[in-house]
Amino acid sequence: MxxxxxxxxxxxxxxxxxxxxxxxxxxxxxxxxxxxxxxxxxxxxxxxxxxxxxxxxxxxTTTLRGALEERIVARSGDGVRVRDLLIALLPLDEAARDDALVANAFLVRALKDPEIACHFRTGHRLLRDTVAALLAAARADGDLVPTVDPATEAVLLLALVSGLADAVLLGYQSGDEAIALIDLHLSRITATRRNPR
Structure with missing residues (x-):
């Protein structure tokens, strides 16, 4: 045969x-x-x-998302959480750094190639929608400040992480510093639960 x-x-x-x-x-x-x-x-x-x-x-370009999804699952364990997803986007180890370098190289290519740009837009939309859904669930559970709009906050969080990822790649922000800034921002939108008297 x-x-x-x-x-x-x-x-x-x-x-x-x-x-x-x-x-x-x-x-x-x-x-x-x-x-x-x-x-x-x-x-x-x-x-x-x-x-x-x-x-x-x-x-x-269509294969870039796979490594990111593996990192998110590895970091999240039993359930994806916003913080874990955001940290998975940072180039904190050699494999994640390589993935970020590759994604940046393809991003430049996407500026002149509509098909590659379409892949980037689709990936970003899926990521944004996932973050927004996680934030909406957190708000429904009372874990998020009620005035936070999940869709808008998802865009802001992804922009924050994108900038931090570049800063880590270029070496003017350490991984720990980037994580601390993510935690700082998340603390501002997290609801403070009052202990019942």
């Missing part, structure tokens, strides 16, 4: 090589030859799955 080939697995393997190169050298270092060498396969093999460099980059 002929061997069954998992084509999606092969595409994922190529996309992982793209991400490794992008983390190390940016997207300017990504070529069909470099990706083939990084993945340990032939250039023809890469071309079998992707007709062009642009096709390869566009596909690789």
């Amino acid at each position: 002929p061997k069954r080939v998992d084509h999606e697995h092969r595409r994922q393997q190529i996309a992982a090589a793209v991400r490794r190169i992008a983390a190390d050298r940016g997207l300017e270092g990504v070529s069909l030859n470099e990706v083939a060498a990084e993945a340990g396969i032939s250039k023809g093999f890469v071309q079998h799955y992707f007709a062009s460099r642009d096709d390869m980059l566009r596909y690789a």
Whole structure:
């Protein structure tokens, strides 16, 4: 019997090589030859799955969310909490730092590639909606200041974390300092429960 080939697995393997190169050298270092060498396969093999460099980059963009979702689940354990989700967005270890570098490289590419930009908008919308839903649930449970609008606060929190992530990447904010600032902001919107007399 002929061997069954998992084509999606092969595409994922190529996309992982793209991400490794992008983390190390940016997207300017990504070529069909470099990706083939990084993945340990032939250039023809890469071309079998992707007709062009642009096709390869566009596909690789669709794989960026996976690592983030794994980090969120690993940090949250039994249930996703807003704080855990926000901290998972920070480049606090080598893998998260590489993911942030790759995402930033693709973000620059998205400015001129509508398809990649669409992937970014979709991912951001899903993230924003998740944060808003978590905040709405916290408000319903009485854990959030009642005047906080979950949808607006989700946008603000993601903007805060985006800026902090860049600050950590550039080295003018430590991971601990970034977490402390997230905690400070969350403390301002968290409802203080009064002890009954």
